[in-house]
Amino acid sequence: xxxxxxxxxxxxxxLDEAGRAWLDGALTDAAKSGPRPDAPGPARWELDxxxxxxxxxxxxxxxxxxxxxxxxxxxxxxPASAGRxxxxxxxxxxxxxxxxxxxxxxxxxxxxxxxxxLILHAARADASAxxxxxxxxxxxxxxxxxxxxxxxxxFAGPDAVPLVEDALRTNDTRLVAAAVGPxxxxxxxxxxxxxxxxxxxxxxxPLTAVADWERRARxxxxxxxxxxxxxxxxxAAGRPVPGDLDRVLALTRALPDAPRAxxxxxx
Amino acid sequence: MRIFDPHIxxxxxxxxxxxxxxxxGVRALVEPSFWLxxxxxxxxxxxDYFDSLLGWExxxxxxxxxxxxCTLALNPxxxxxxxxxxxxxxxxxxxxxxxxxxxxxxxxxxxxxxxDTALAAQLQLAADxxxxxxxxxxxxxxxxxxxxxxxxxGESALPADRVLIDHLNETTVKEAKDGGCWxxxxxxxxxxxxxxxxxxxxxxxxxxxxxxxxxxxxxRSDPLKTRGVGDLMLAEGFTEDDVDLVLWRNPVAFYGLSGxxxxxxxxxxxxxxxxxxxxxxxxxxxxxxxxxxx
Numbered sequence: 179x180x181x182x183x184x185x186x187x188x189x190x191x192x193l194d195e196a197g198r199a200w201l202d203g204a205l206t207d208a209a210k211s212g213p214r215p216d217a218p219g220p221a222r223w224e225l226d227x228x229x230x231x232x233x234x235x236x237x238x239x240x241x242x243x244x245x246x247x248x249x250x251x252x253x254x255x256x257p258a259s260a261g262r263x264x265x266x267x268x269x270x271x272x273x274x275x276x277x278x279x280x281x282x283x284x285x286x287x288x289x290x291x292x293x294x295x296l297i298l299h300a301a302r303a304d305a306s307a308x309x310x311x312x313x314x315x316x317x318x319x320x321x322x323x324x325x326x327x328x329x330x331x332x333f334a335g336p337d338a339v340p341l342v343e344d345a346l347r348t349n350d351t352r353l354v355a356a357a358v359g360p361x362x363x364x365x366x367x368x369x370x371x372x373x374x375x376x377x378x379x380x381x382x383x384p385l386t387a388v389a390d391w392e393r394r395a396r397x398x399x400x401x402x403x404x405x406x407x408x409x410x411x412x413x414a415a416g417r418p419v420p421g422d423l424d425r426v427l428a429l430t431r432a433l434p435d436a437p438r439a440x441x442x443x444x445x
Numbered sequence: 446m447r448i449f450d451p452h453i454x455x456x457x458x459x460x461x462x463x464x465x466x467x468x469x470g471v472r473a474l475v476e477p478s479f480w481l482x483x484x485x486x487x488x489x490x491x492x493d494y495f496d497s498l499l500g501w502e503x504x505x506x507x508x509x510x511x512x513x514x515c516t517l518a519l520n521p522x523x524x525x526x527x528x529x530x531x532x533x534x535x536x537x538x539x540x541x542x543x544x545x546x547x548x549x550x551x552x553x554x555x556x557x558x559x560x561d562t563a564l565a566a567q568l569q570l571a572a573d574x575x576x577x578x579x580x581x582x583x584x585x586x587x588x589x590x591x592x593x594x595x596x597x598x599g600e601s602a603l604p605a606d607r608v609l610i611d612h613l614n615e616t617t618v619k620e621a622k623d624g625g626c627w628x629x630x631x632x633x634x635x636x637x638x639x640x641x642x643x644x645x646x647x648x649x650x651x652x653x654x655x656x657x658x659x660x661x662x663x664x665r666s667d668p669l670k671t672r673g674v675g676d677l678m679l680a681e682g683f684t685e686d687d688v689d690l691v692l693w694r695n696p697v698a699f700y701g702l703s704g705x706x707x708x709x710x711x712x713x714x715x716x717x718x719x720x721x722x723x724x725x726x727x728x729x730x731x732x733x734x735x736x737x738x739x
Contacts, residue, residue, distance in 0.1 A: 231543035
């Protein structure tokens with residue numbers, strides 16, 4: 179996970195001048211304001227948090243047709259390359275550093291998410307602020323709140339667990355993926371965490387989204403039982419077992435302090 | 446044929462509809478908040494609905510390759526119920542959201558004083574938030590309703606060229622056009638407009654500032670009527686550019702007045718997710734797959 183400083187630098191490298199100026203103003207204002215728990219009405223930074231998506235967008239590579247990118251997008255599951263501009267369409271000024279992704283290689287929500295995380299951090303958002311912003315948030319805002327949790331002072335305590343649990347009750351995989359980050363790894367009780375892992379496998383959220391799963395899964399016999407039952411249910415229905423399942427299952431069968439995971443055959 | 450349905454209530458539609466719409470060419474839509482058939486009894490019921498139009502429904506649309514935006518408002522019918530009118534006080538916190546591209550659908554149902562108040566207040570909210578407005582015309586007493594609507598728009602802070610007047614027909618199109626508004630037509634299986642009459646109106650009044658929608662909802666309606674109009678336009682001699690103007694560029698231009706229209710889907714297809722996995726600048730945030738859980 180990037181530090182806030184690294185995150186800001188990574189975002190600013192990808193923004194155009196107007197986007198950088200907007201973000202700079204929003205962060206300066208948030209830092210001055212702070213969480214303002216007793217003030218009536220939303221703080222300026224809360225409005226910036228809400229509107230980040232339209233101010234901080236991925237730069238669009240120029241297209242010869244002027245058609246919106248989405249009009250040419252393939253159907254979900256279709257060829258991924260068809261919806262993307264060719265590398266030669268990219269303006270030369272957008273050439274990324276060797277360790278960066280080009281702007282069009284970012285997911286559409288990456289920059290707004292990052293801007294919102296930076297705003298929450300700059301405003302020193304506490305548990306009541308993030309609860310309010312989550313409760314009043316769009317799907318995109320809720321995802322950003324969840325992804326911000328490890329960057330905020332509240333990370334050490336369990337006050338934001340209800341937000342994570344709310345997200346895990348949804349069927350929105352954007353929220354589920356954001357909910358199983360470092361905050362969940364640190365604070366979710368065992369039963370909730372096991373259900374979260376199973377839900378990720380169930381809904382196709384990749385294991386890479388689950389923070390610290392190796393530590394928490396190691397030697398967890400109950401999680402192993404749940405995964406085994408799920409694999410049998412899939413097999414009985416003639417459906418494939420998610421590839422990630424075996425990786426977790428193997429670790430559940432390892433000793434809690436084992437130096438490495440045993441394979442299924444070994445265990 | 447790329448299609449932007451500028452008025453459709455997807456909350457009331459199935460995944461089969463989403464699939465059929467995608468296959469027909471629909472890549473973007475706007476879902477106006479409206480009356481759900483069963484009257485609401487409290488403002489909180491609206492807030493859950495608004496949250497859904499800004500959360501779950503855009504996610505559902507994106508799963509089917511369709512960009513989703515919404516318009517929010519207290520609808521005309523429920524503007525008459527004092528249990529619902531506190532929604533007007535809470536709307537400002539919703540109208541700042543990225544996914545909201547207009548205030549709507551507002552307008553008249555029975556042309557009551559309460560509807561006058563709600564319409565004027567919400568046109569002002571649109572002006573205050575830099576948003577255009579989607580104003581429907583009443584099903585009953587339509588021409589009188591249109592005239593009263595144009596009067597209220599004229600008295601509001603919102604210029605007519607930031608107003609889309611919807612559910613127009615042969616009897617109302619001329620005055621709405623003369624009023625400088627954008628012109629919306631809902632094509633239905635039985636009521637409102639049909640494909641043939643829609644093409645006749647396009648021939649008579651031209652395709653400029655005309656938007657065609659299915660307004661599909663929980664009643665007898667058809668989310669593919671937009672495509673039907675496009676096909677008939679081509680068969681009747683309109684060019685592909687005319688069709689693209691009506692079914693794509695006009696809705697993009699109207700809702701683009703908000704400055705918030707974003708036609709990049711907030712979801713990755715399977716291969717793209719694999720490409721991005723672990724490469725997000727935030728790390729570990731690789732969504733998304735079609736949910737199978739209920």
